[in-house]
Amino acid sequence: MTADNAKPGKNDHLAFYMDLVGHDILNNNQAVLGYLELILANPSSDKTVKNYAEKAFSHVRTSTLLVENEKRLMATMMLDKESLRPADIRAKLERSQGELSRFFPDKRVRVRLEQIPKDARALGNSAAEELIMNAMVSAVRLDPKEEVELRVNVAEAVFRGRPCWTVTIEEPNALLPPSLKGRDIKSVYLLDSSVAVKLSGLLFSKMIAEALGGDFDAYELPDAKDHVGAGFTITLRRADKK
Numbered sequence: 047m048t049a050d051n052a053k054p055g056k057n058d059h060l061a062f063y064m065d066l067v068g069h070d071i072l073n074n075n076q077a078v079l080g081y082l083e084l085i086l087a088n089p090s091s092d093k094t095v096k097n098y099a100e101k102a103f104s105h106v107r108t109s110t111l112l113v114e115n116e117k118r119l120m121a122t123m124m125l126d127k128e129s130l131r132p133a134d135i136r137a138k139l140e141r142s143q144g145e146l147s148r149f150f151p152d153k154r155v156r157v158r159l160e161q162i163p164k165d166a167r168a169l170g171n172s173a174a175e176e177l178i179m180n181a182m183v184s185a186v187r188l189d190p191k192e193e194v195e196l197r198v199n200v201a202e203a204v205f206r207g208r209p210c211w212t213v214t215i216e217e218p219n220a221l222l223p224p225s226l227k228g229r230d231i232k233s234v235y236l237l238d239s240s241v242a243v244k245l246s247g248l249l250f251s252k253m254i255a256e257a258l259g260g261d262f263d264a265y266e267l268p269d270a271k272d273h274v275g276a277g278f279t280i281t282l283r284r285a286d287k288k
Contacts, residue, residue, distance in 0.1 A: 082106070112247075130258065131285075140159070226264055
C-alpha cells in the first residue's frame with residue numbers, strides 16, 4: 047500500500063475531530079464576544095451591566111484560549127524540533143501589556159520589563175510566543191486583585207547542554223495552587239480531575255515547552271509572605287546558537 051492511499055491513523059482522526067470541534071467552539075465564542083463588545087460599547091449600558099459583561103468577556107476569552115491551546119499542542123508535538131523557526135521574544139513581551147489588557151478588561155494589568163536583551167530570539171515558531179502569553183495569562187488569573195503587575199526578565203542559560211533563554215515572569219500577589227507548592231507541574235497528572243482542571247494552563251505550558259525542546263516551571267517567590275507571590279520560568283532554545 048502506498049503512502050497516497052494509506053489509511054489515516056488514529057492520531058490523524060483525533061486531530062481532524064479536534065479541529066472540527068475547535069472550529070465550532072471558536073466560532074461560537076467569537077459570536078458571544080461580539081455581543082459582549084456591543085454591550086460594553088453601548089453608552090446606555092449601566093455600570094453594573096458593564097461589570098458583568100467584562101467578567102463574562104474574560105471567561106469567554108479563557109475558553110477560547112483553552113481550545114487554541116489544544117490545537118497548538120497537537121500541532122507542536124508533530125513538529126520536528128530541528129525545523130523550528132525563530133520567534134522574537136522581546137517583541138512579544140513588548141506587545142504583551144496591550145494583549146493582556148484586552149484579555150482582562152475587568153483588571154488593570156501592568157507588565158514591567160526589567161531586563162530583556164535586544165537579540166532574544168528563540169526556536170519555536172509562533173508556539174513560543176503563545177507559550178509566553180499563556181504563562182502570563184496564567185499569572186494574571188492567579189491574582190484575585192484588580193491591580194496586577196508582572197515583572198519579566200530574560201537571561202541566557204544552558205539547558206541539557208544547549209544555549210537557551212530563560213523567561214522569568216513573577217507576580218507578587220499571585221497565589222500558587224497548594225497542590226503545586228514544592229512539587230513538579232507533572233504532579234498534576236496524579237490529581238483528581240476536578241482539581242487538575244484549574245491547572246490546565248500550567249500543564250499546557252509544560253507540555254508545549256518540552257515539545258519545543260525546553261522546559262517550564264512554577265515556583266513560590268523566595269520572599270513570599272503567607273504563600274503570596276508566584277513565578278514562572280520558561281526555558282527556550284536560542285535561535286542564534288545551537
